[in-house]
Structures are given as structure tokens and as C-alpha cells.
Amino acid sequence: MSQVRALWAVGTVLLAAAGASTDRSWAAVRPCIPELGPRQLELGAGQGVMLGVLGGLRTVMADVSWLRSYVLWERKDQAGSEALMRLACTLDPHARYFWEQTGFAVGLDMANWEIRRRGGYAKLPKEIQDHLFTTYARKAIAILDEGARVSRSRAPLLIVAGQLAEMKLKDLRLAAAYYRTAAECDDAPWYAARFSARTLWGAGDRREAYDWFKAHWLSTLRIRYQDKAPDDLAEIRMMEDALLLPLAVRVPRQPWER
Amino acid sequence: MQSMRRIFWIARITFLEAVRQRLFSFLLLLGAALAGSSVAFRFLNFGQGELKFVADFGFGIMFLFGSLLAVVMMAQLLFAELDNRTAMTLLAKPLGRSEFLLGKFLGVWAVMAVFVLLLCAVLGAVLLSRASELAALAEEAGRTAPVVDGGGLVVFAVLQWLRLGVVSAMTLLVSAGARTFLFSVVAGMLAVLGGQLQWLAQDLLAKDDAGVFQRSLAWFATRAVPNLQQFNIGDALVLDPASVPPGAPSAAILSGFLHLTAFVVIACALFRRREI
Numbered sequence: 001m002s003q004v005r006a007l008w009a010v011g012t013v014l015l016a017a018a019g020a021s022t023d024r025s026w027a028a029v030r031p032c033i034p035e036l037g038p039r040q041l042e043l044g045a046g047q048g049v050m051l052g053v054l055g056g057l058r059t060v061m062a063d064v065s066w067l068r069s070y071v072l073w074e075r076k077d078q079a080g081s082e083a084l085m086r087l088a089c090t091l092d093p094h095a096r097y098f099w100e101q102t103g104f105a106v107g108l109d110m111a112n113w114e115i116r117r118r119g120g121y122a123k124l125p126k127e128i129q130d131h132l133f134t135t136y137a138r139k140a141i142a143i144l145d146e147g148a149r150v151s152r153s154r155a156p157l158l159i160v161a162g163q164l165a166e167m168k169l170k171d172l173r174l175a176a177a178y179y180r181t182a183a184e185c186d187d188a189p190w191y192a193a194r195f196s197a198r199t200l201w202g203a204g205d206r207r208e209a210y211d212w213f214k215a216h217w218l219s220t221l222r223i224r225y226q227d228k229a230p231d232d233l234a235e236i237r238m239m240e241d242a243l244l245l246p247l248a249v250r251v252p253r254q255p256w257e258r
Numbered sequence: 259m260q261s262m263r264r265i266f267w268i269a270r271i272t273f274l275e276a277v278r279q280r281l282f283s284f285l286l287l288l289g290a291a292l293a294g295s296s297v298a299f300r301f302l303n304f305g306q307g308e309l310k311f312v313a314d315f316g317f318g319i320m321f322l323f324g325s326l327l328a329v330v331m332m333a334q335l336l337f338a339e340l341d342n343r344t345a346m347t348l349l350a351k352p353l354g355r356s357e358f359l360l361g362k363f364l365g366v367w368a369v370m371a372v373f374v375l376l377l378c379a380v381l382g383a384v385l386l387s388r389a390s391e392l393a394a395l396a397e398e399a400g401r402t403a404p405v406v407d408g409g410g411l412v413v414f415a416v417l418q419w420l421r422l423g424v425v426s427a428m429t430l431l432v433s434a435g436a437r438t439f440l441f442s443v444v445a446g447m448l449a450v451l452g453g454q455l456q457w458l459a460q461d462l463l464a465k466d467d468a469g470v471f472q473r474s475l476a477w478f479a480t481r482a483v484p485n486l487q488q489f490n491i492g493d494a495l496v497l498d499p500a501s502v503p504p505g506a507p508s509a510a511i512l513s514g515f516l517h518l519t520a521f522v523v524i525a526c527a528l529f530r531r532r533e534i
Contacts, residue, residue: 007356007527014520019481021516025488025509026457032494032502033487057318059311059493063302088304097304 062092073105076113082106089147099147099157107140107164137168158182159192162199172203183216190225193217194232201239210239214251222254233257264353268361269368276331276369286373289323292316293381297388309389309404310493316381317414317492324373324422329446332366332429337439345534356526363430363522370422378415382408385496410495413507420514421489425450427521428484434525434532453486460485484517 069084085102092098111132118124144161148154162178165171179196182188197213200206214236222229233254240250276282293316303311339345339362349358385406393403429446436442456479463476488510494502 004527004530007523007530011520011524011527014516014523015481018484018513018516018520019477021509021513022480022485022488025506025513026460026485028503028506028509029488029491030457032491032506057314057322059314060299060302060318063304063311066304067302095304 058091062088062095062098065091066098073109076116078110078113082110086143089143093147093150094152096147096151096153096156099144099151100160103140103144103147103157103160103164106143107137107160107168111136111168133168137164140164141169153187155182155185155188155192158185159189159195162195166199172199173205176200176203176205176209180212183220190221190228190232193221194235197235197239206239206243210236210243210245213239218251230256261354261357264357265361265364268348268353268358269364272335272362272365273368276335276366277372279331279334281330281334282327282369282373285323285327286376289319289373289377290380292319293377294384296381297384307404307497308392309385309406309497312385312388313381313493313496316377316384317418317490320374320377320381320418321421321490324370324377324418325425325447325450327373328366328370328422328425329429329443329450331369332363332426333433333439333442333446335366336362336430336433337442340534341439349534355530355532359430359434359526359529360522363426363525366426366430367419367423370426371419374415374419374422378411378418382406382411385411405497407496407499410497410499410502414492414495417489417495417507417510417514418492420511420518421486424453424484424486424514424518424521427518427525428453431521431525431528434529449483450486452483456480456483456485457487459483484514489514 065084066088069081069088072081072084082102082105085098085105088098089095089102111129114132114136115121115124115129118128121129141161141164144157144164148157148161151157158178159182162175162182165178166175169175176196176199179192179199183192183196185192193213193216197209200209200212213232217229217232217236221232225232233251236251296312296315296319299315300308300311336359339348345358349355386408389404389406396403425446428449429442432445432449433442436445459479460476463472463479465472468476491502491506491510495507
């Protein structure tokens with residue numbers, strides 16, 4: 001009997017040590033595993049998320065979920081396709097593709113589907129159509145914001161959010177802010193900065209647009225994207241001319257500039 | 259020394275008995291075939307790089323089939339001895355109950371080693387061959403070639419083996435006290451599900467505004483149920499080793515080993531008081 005008690009005691013001590021060790025190891029391992037919280041699980045409950053999480057087949061289940069969302073997208077089933085798209089994003093949150101395409105589908109397609117469902121463009125008043133476009137665009141931007149927080153490729157998602165803000169919300173300042181954040185990311189494409197400057201310029205904040213574009217060109221663009229630097233500088237020169245800036249505040253003349 | 263020899267003999271017999279079973283051959287062949295053909299499923303891939311899809315597919319198959327094998331084989335091999343009364347004959351000889359149980363566990367764990375080793379070899383071959391093809395394509399296109407880290411695959415194999423060892427140990431613990439094979443299998447599978455979701459319980463229970471009861475429950479859950487998700491870093495180890503913090507695999511190995519040992523020790527304590 002005493003041996004049994006000794007075994008129980010040893011086992012309990014080992015379990016306590018294992019628990020403490022698990023706390024430490026989980027803290028170290030967790031950043032390597034795509035985040036999946038209780039809220040996301042709730043969103044995707046009953047739709048394959050459990051198999052993905054429990055079976056360790058997250059990427060595969062995300063792809064299967066995306067395929068199923070296509071079927072529903074073709075049927076213009078808004079609720080079904082959105083739920084499955086969000087599920088794919090949940091299961092594989094590092095993948096840019098799912099967030100980007102979900103943003104496009106929600107922001108561009110779903111408002112049109114709803115307008116058609118309510119009777120079509122000719123029947124539905126323009127104000128309601130605008131309201132629907134705005135509502136869905138905001139929803140899509142919220143999805144893209146979430147994606148930009150968790151995806152490994154932020155800049156493209158921020159650019160899509162900027163495009164939606166520009167085209168659907170007609171909010172040029174918000175669009176410029178998204179493009180600017182994208183331009184300041186490590187994975188920024190060369191055109192993000194130009195998008196930001198042009199959009200802000202179009203919104204009326206011309207001096208602010210020029211100041212930021214100039215600073216960004218001097219600090220980043222001319223070093224990182226040397227082949228595109230002349231085009232961007234030409235844009236900057238156009239802004240300088242339009243703002244009638246004195247030579248002292250303009251970008252210094254470059255050796256290769258004609 | 260004599261005790262070690264007896265444990266080794268039981269483990270050896272258990273191992274030989276296990277590898278002769280059709281379930282083992284079936285799951286091994288099916289797993290290897292699926293892992294080997296994972297490249298053929300790459301057209302299903304949308305979100306990530308092709309190698310990530312292949313790796314995730316292979317690792318998922320390994321865990322799914324491995325867990326099934328660990329639970330069913332552990333319970334089946336123990337209950338076969340008890341139901342056929344061969345355990346009584348064995349235990350009548352100078353063989354302790356703990357030695358018998360330990361031998362059974364080590365035999366099954368050795369089978370898991372074969373399973374993991376073979377599937378990792380197949381998956382490694384698939385990943386390396388596809389990576390070299392993609393590297394050639396990337397070179398032509400002037401892009402960065404994908405990398406497959408063989409060392410990461412070895413570390414993952416160890417982690418996976420340990421995870422299946424923890425699953426086997428949990429099933430052994432249940433079987434040591436259970437009366438029927440079916441109950442052991444169901445409880446074992448539920449324990450696997452619990453282990454996969456343990457971190458979620460932690461998140462829910464150990465919030466900042468959680469009360470003493472919730473925190474105590476979270477503390478108890480971490481001790482009683484192992485966190486099986488912590489072994490789920492195969493794709494990071496193999497495809498993006500730089501993203502894995504230096505001490506993470508060794509911390510997971512230590513934690514898994516402690517849980518495994520604790521379950522086996524408690525199973526021995528339970529089995530000693532069991533009527534056979």
C-alpha cells in the first residue's frame with residue numbers, strides 16, 4: 001500500500017512540474033502557431049473549424065472552406081459565402097490571399113447582390129444604394145484591418161482597404177492614411193507611397209501630401225526602389241511646381257536628373 | 259537490472275505483437291500514401307506557399323492517424339492480455355504489475371517511433387524533392403527559393419513522437435482503471451480532444467478579470483491535461499526555422515516528457531490496486 005501511495009505522490013509532483021513546464025513552453029511556442037481565439041472559434045463553429053483545430057489540418061481545412069465559399073459565391077449566397085470566407089481566414093490567418101479576397105468579395109460584390117435582391121438598381125433609391133455600398137465597404141475594411149493585424153503580408157491588405165475607402169466610401173483622407181501605412185510597411189510595393197500622396201493631394205491637403213511624399217522619397221523610395229525613383233521624383237516636381245515652392249525647400253536636384 | 263530486462267521483454271513482445279496488427283499496417287500505409295501524394299493535392303492550395311500546404315497536410319495526417327493508432331493500440335494490447343487471461347499467467351511469475359504496464363507502454367511507444375519515422379521519411383522526401391523543383395523555378399524567375407530544413411524535420415519527428423507518447427500514456431492511465439476496451443478508446447480519444455483544446459480553456463478561464471475559482475480551474479486543467487497544441491510547430495520548424503524561438507522545442511520536449519512520465523507513474527499506481 002505504501003508503494004502505491006508513493007507512486008501517487010510521485011505522479012502528482014510530476015504533474016505539477018509538467019503543468020509549470022507547459023506554461024513556460026506554451027508561452028515560447030505560441031507565437032509560432034497562428035492565433036485562434038475563442039471569438040474566431042465561435043464564428044466558425046460547426047463548419048469544419050474543429051476538425052482543423054483538433055486534427056492539425058488547419059491549412060487544408062482553410063483551403064477546403066475557401067473552395068466551398070466559391071460555390072456559395074457563385075450562387076450569390078451572401079451569408080454562406082461570407083461565413084466560409086471568414087472561416088478560411090480564421091483557420092489560416094497568416095495567408096494574405098484569404099483576407100484580401102474576402103475584403104474584395106464583401107466590399108465590392110455583396111452590396112451589388114443586396115441591391116439586386118431588393119429590386120435592382122433602377123428600383124432602389126440612390127441614397128439606399130449608397131448606404132449599402134458604404135455599409136459593406138466599412139465591413140470589408142474592418143475585415144482587412146483584422147487581416148493586417150495577423151497576416152504576414154500587411155501592405156497589400158492595407159492597399160485594398162485604401163482602395164475601398166477611396167472608391168466606395170469616397171473618403172480620400174482615410175484612403176490616403178491606409179496607403180501611407182502600407183507604404184511604411186517592410187513589404188510595401190513601390191506604388192503605395194505615390195497612391196498615398198496623390199490621394200491626399202486630391203483630398204485638398206496638398207502641402208501635407210507633398211511634405212510626406214518628399215520625406216518618404218528621400219528616406220526610403222530613392223534607396224529601396226531605385227528604378228522607380230525617377231518617376232516618383234517627377235511626381236514630386238509636379239507638386240513643387242503646383243505649390244510654387246522656392247528652390248530652397250524643394251528636393252535637391254539629383255545627379256541623374258535631366 | 260533484472261527488472262529492466264523484464265520490462266524490455268514485455269516491451270519487445272508488445273512491439274512485435276503490435277507491428278503484426280492489421281490496424282498498424284493499414285494506418286501506416288494509408289498515412290504514407292497520403293503524405294507521399296500530398297503534392298498531388300496542391301491544386302487545392304490557395305492561401306499559402308505550396309510547401310506549407312504539403313507540410314501541413316503531412317503533419318496533420320501524421321497526428322490524426324498517429325493519435326488513432328496510439329489510443330486504439332494501447333487499449334487493445336492491454337485489454338487483450340487481461341481478457342485472454344495471459345496477464346494472470348505473466349503476473350504469476352516474478353513480474354511486477356508496474357513492470358508489466360511499463361513494458362506495455364514502451365512497446366507501444368516504440369511502435370509510434372516506427373510510425374513517425376517512416377511518415378517523416380516519406381514527407382521529408384516529398385518536401386525536399388518538391389523544394390528542389392521549386393528552387394529551380396524560382397532561380398529562373400529570379401525569386402527567392404523556398405527552404406526545407408532537414409534538422410527542423412528531425413526536431414519535429416521527436417516532438418511528434420513525444421506527443422504520441424503522451425497520448426499513449428493518457429490512454430494507459432485510463433485503461434489501467436477502466437473495465438472495458440470501448441470505454442478506454444472513447445475516453446482516450448476524448449483526452450486527445452481535451453489536450454488539443456487545453457490552451458483554449460486556459461484563454462477562457464485565465465482572463466484578467468477571472469475569479470479565484472476560474473483561475474484555480476485553469477491551473478488544475480494545465481496540470482491534469484497536457485497541451486498537445488504545443489507540439490504543433492512542424493511547419494515553422496521545417497519551413498521557417500528562424501521564426502521558432504531558440505528554446506521552444508526543448509521546452510515542449512521537457513513539458514511533454516514530464517506529462518508522459520506522470521501519467522505512466524499514476525497508471526502504475528492505479529493498476530496495482532486493480533482486480534485482474
